[in-house]
Amino acid sequence: MIPTSINEAALRAGLESFSDPYLGQTLGQAKALVGLEPGPDGVRATVELGFPCADYQPELEAALRAHLAPALGAHPFALTLRARIIPHAVQRTLRPLPNVKNVVAVASGKGGVGKSTTAANLALAWAAQGARVGLLDADIYGPSQPQMMGLAGSKPTSADGKHLTPLRSHGVEVMSIGFMIDAEQPMAWRGPMATQALTQLLGDTQWGELDYLVVDMPPGTGDIQLTLAQRVPVSGAVIVTTPQDIALLDARKGLKMFQKVEVPVLGIVENMSVHVCSQCGHAEHLFGSGGGARMAAQYGVELLGELPLDIRIREDADGGSPTVVAEPQGARARAYLLMARRTAARLATLNKDYSRAFPKISVEAT
Numbered sequence: 001m002i003p004t005s006i007n008e009a010a011l012r013a014g015l016e017s018f019s020d021p022y023l024g025q026t027l028g029q030a031k032a033l034v035g036l037e038p039g040p041d042g043v044r045a046t047v048e049l050g051f052p053c054a055d056y057q058p059e060l061e062a063a064l065r066a067h068l069a070p071a072l073g074a075h076p077f078a079l080t081l082r083a084r085i086i087p088h089a090v091q092r093t094l095r096p097l098p099n100v101k102n103v104v105a106v107a108s109g110k111g112g113v114g115k116s117t118t119a120a121n122l123a124l125a126w127a128a129q130g131a132r133v134g135l136l137d138a139d140i141y142g143p144s145q146p147q148m149m150g151l152a153g154s155k156p157t158s159a160d161g162k163h164l165t166p167l168r169s170h171g172v173e174v175m176s177i178g179f180m181i182d183a184e185q186p187m188a189w190r191g192p193m194a195t196q197a198l199t200q201l202l203g204d205t206q207w208g209e210l211d212y213l214v215v216d217m218p219p220g221t222g223d224i225q226l227t228l229a230q231r232v233p234v235s236g237a238v239i240v241t242t243p244q245d246i247a248l249l250d251a252r253k254g255l256k257m258f259q260k261v262e263v264p265v266l267g268i269v270e271n272m273s274v275h276v277c278s279q280c281g282h283a284e285h286l287f288g289s290g291g292g293a294r295m296a297a298q299y300g301v302e303l304l305g306e307l308p309l310d311i312r313i314r315e316d317a318d319g320g321s322p323t324v325v326a327e328p329q330g331a332r333a334r335a336y337l338l339m340a341r342r343t344a345a346r347l348a349t350l351n352k353d354y355s356r357a358f359p360k361i362s363v364e365a366t
Contacts, residue, residue: 006038006043006071006072006073006075007071008036008038010071011036011038011043011045011068011071011072012033012036014067014068014070014071015027015028015033015036015045015047015064015068016028016033018063018064018067020032020049020060020345022051022341022342022345023049023050023051023345023348023349024345024349025349027047030049030050030348030349032047032048032049032050033045033046033047034046034047034048035080038075041076042075042076042077042078043068043072043075043076043077043078044077044078044079044080045064045077045078045079045080046079046080046081046082047060047079047080047081047082048081048082048083048084049081049082049083049084049345049348050083050084050085050086050344050345050347050348050349051083051085051341051344051345051347051348052083052085052126052129052130052131052211052340052341052344053081053082053083053129053130053341054083054128054129054130055128055129055337056081056129056341057079057081060079060081061077061078061079061081064077064079065077083130083131085101085102085131085211085212085344085348086101086352086353087101087102087235087352087353088101088102088235088236088347088348088350088351088352088353089235089350089351089352089353090103090233090234090235090353091230091233091234091261091262091263092262093230094231094232094233095233096233096353097202097203097207097213097233098207099207099208099209099210100134100207100210100213101210101211101212102211102212102213102235102236102347103212103213103215103232103233103234103235104122104212104213104214104215104234104235104236104237104238104266104343104347105215105217105229105232105234105236105237105238105258105263106118106119106122106214106215106216106217106237106238106240107217107219107225107237107238107239107240107254107257107258108217108219108239108240108241108247108250108251108254109219109220109221109239109241109247109249109250109251109252109253109254110219110220110246110247110250110251111142111219111220112219113219113240113241113242113247113251113271113272114240114242114271114272114307115216115217115219115240115271116137116139116144116145116148116216117148117271117313117314117317117322118238118240118269118271118307118336118339119135119145119214119215119216120135120145120148120149120216120317120322121322121323121324121333121336121340122214122238122336122339122340122343123135123172123212123214124170124171124172124322124324124325124336125324125333125336125337125339125340125341126211126212126214126340126344127170127171127172128171128324128325128328128337129337129340129341129344131211131212131344132208132209132210132211132212133171133172133173133210133211133212133213133214134166134172134173134174134175134207134208134210134212134213134214135149135172135173135174135175135213135214135216136174136175136176136201136202136205136213136214136215136216137174137175137176137177137178137216138198138202138215138216138217138218138228138232139216139217139218139219140177140194140197140198140218140224141194141218142218143176143177143178144178144216145174145176145178145216146174146176146178146179147178147317147318147320148317148318148320148322149169149170149172149174149320149322150169150170150319150320150321151167151169151174151179151320152178152320154167154179155179155180156175156179159206162204163204163205163206164201164204164205164206165205165206166205166206166207166208167179169320170321170322170325173207173208173210175201175205177197177198177201194224195224195227195228195231198228199228199231199232202232212344215232215234220250221250221253221254221256221257225254225257226257226260226261229257229258229261229263230261234258234263235264235347235350235353236263236264236265236266236343236346236347236350237258237263237264237265237266238265238266238267238268238269238304238343239251239254239255239258239265239267239268239269240268240269240271241268241269241270241271241291241292241295242270242271242272242273242287242291243270243272243273243285243287243288243289243290243291243292244287244288244291245288245291247287247291248291248292248294248295251268251295252295252299255268255295255299255301264350265299265301266301266302266304266343266346266347267296267301267302267303267304267342267343267346268292268295268296268301268302268303268304269292269304269305269307269339270291270292270293270303270305270306270307271307271309272286272287272307272308272309273285273287273289273292273306273307273308273309274289274306274308274309275308275309275310276308276310278310278311278312286309287309292306302342302346304339304342304343304346305335305336305338305339305342306335307335307336307339308332308335310332312326312327312332313332323336324336324337
């Protein structure tokens with residue numbers, strides 16, 4: 001029985017008018033309000049978002065309670081929050097990977113900007129937020145994910161002799177060319193051979209049912225990177241840069257490359273944004289400031305995060321437990337978790353993939 005003091009229509013309108021800060025849409029626009037139950041003991045709303053949100057409940061519930069205060073009065077408010085992650089469209093000439101809803105490429109125009117560390121922590125953050133995640137190390141010439149994910153020296157197996165079973169670490173499925181070669185062996189391969197090796201590694205891996213597959217792309221914007229962007233079915237790309245002008249020049253080339261092959265750029269991650277001295281707490285922008293924000297504004301994309309330059313992030317990655325799992329409640333991990341939430345929320349606003357709804361048609365001679 002609904003108490004006369006609660007106006008259900010006003011509550012629903014209030015909830016649907018709430019603008020989620022990560023989606024950049026109202027709950028009504030996102031069709032996220034899936035249940036509303038006013039009752040004698042208060043009000044319970046059920047909201048369904050298109051991105052991992054296991055750690056978002058307290059923040060969203062408090063924001064909704066404040067937003068609904070005029071309609072709620074003194075009545076208690078509770079939120080049930082859940083995620084429904086769907087596949088999003090890929091390049092028109094490609095088909096999505098089996099078992100993988102969304103492939104997200106993490107790229108940079110140049111090396112040395114922390115792309116691989118960012119990719120590892122992005123994958124781990126999504127897993128921590130409740131998603132099923134895989135990580136593909138596509139950096140053929142410098143595979144670093146086996147070390148970062150604590151899998152150095154490990155080898156994948158094959159149950160059928162045709163497909164590789166990815167290794168698993170910290171709740172994430174991982175595959176890398178680094179599992180196949182000696183750590184000190186140089187990859188003296190020309191572009192076509194490297195590209196073929198990677199596409200084979202991608203296609204011959206027996207991924208589980210994944211919400212996201214994070215692809216740690218090789219640095220640069222040459223033939224290898226362009227060919228991979230054309231052959232790997234990607235739902236969205238993340239560009240990693242540092243604030244300095246030289247890195248931003250190359251990051252712009254990476255962004256343009258993805259636009260050229262019709263891959264949506266989800267946003268910019270500014271890595272090594274600020275250094276805080278571990279001894280005195282002094283904050284200093286060693287590589288300049290605001291570069292990522294200016295680039296995001298210039299190209300009309302989102303600034304997904306400004307990540308710190310901190311020796312402990314490097315130590316965590318070198319030790320095989322990246323920051324998100326090494327100190328999940330710490331400020332450094334929080335920066336990655338927020339970046340991951342913004343990235344997934346941005347992807348959730350893009351076009352859905354309808355190709356899976358259509359049956360495959362084959363023609364056979366009889």
